[in-house]
Amino acid sequence: MAKRLFIDLNKCDACEKCAVNCAYFYRPQMTDHGMLALRELAAFALICRRCEEPSCVAACKYEALERQPDGILKRYNLRCVSCKSCSHACPFGTIYPETLPFYAVKCDFCALMGAGEIPCTINCAKQAVEFREVEESPKEGIFLIGEHLAVRAPRWNKKDV
Ligand code: SF4
Numbered sequence: 001m002a003k004r005l006f007i008d009l010n011k012c013d014a015c016e017k018c019a020v021n022c023a024y025f026y027r028p029q030m031t032d033h034g035m036l037a038l039r040e041l042a043a044f045a046l047i048c049r050r051c052e053e054p055s056c057v058a059a060c061k062y063e064a065l066e067r068q069p070d071g072i073l074k075r076y077n078l079r080c081v082s083c084k085s086c087s088h089a090c091p092f093g094t095i096y097p098e099t100l101p102f103y104a105v106k107c108d109f110c111a112l113m114g115a116g117e118i119p120c121t122i123n124c125a126k127q128a129v130e131f132r133e134v135e136e137s138p139k140e141g142i143f144l145i146g147e148h149l150a151v152r153a154p155r156w157n158k159k160d161v
């Protein structure tokens, strides 16, 4: 079984300040935040309610947010100005404002490209990100996203009212 980056959003959300420093593979002298991009990807895939008429998309003046045919949101980071209108517009609070920096660097899964050291797994104080083998387990809230990512996310539970 191939290894994946495994992010535990339950632990990650517990951080007051994300202490993960992603050293971008091609520019090791800089500190980027690929982890923010991964958190956004995970939240769009697993926590967003995939509204049919999403108020977040309607709130974006810059056409930076799009609902894809499968219902999963996509944010175009070169159009996004980090106004956070989408975050305010979501009635469920599923767009975390801290994941909307003015310019977000995408994670390129450097671990899988032979970067050797995996900075995001070393620096996270909450151990919310690991690089390991992982099996999908909906019962435990663990889902595989794409080829290289696995995420544990909080479950939506319907409550009787
Ligand atoms: S933060 Fe970005 S995606 Fe969200 S409404 Fe503003 S420009 Fe659009």
Ligand code: SF4
Pocket (backbone or CB within 6 Å): 048, 049, 050, 051, 054, 055, 056, 057, 073, 089, 090, 091, 092, 093, 094, 095
């Ligand atoms: S981010 Fe919020 S408003 Fe937008 S589609 Fe998801 S749940 Fe709906």
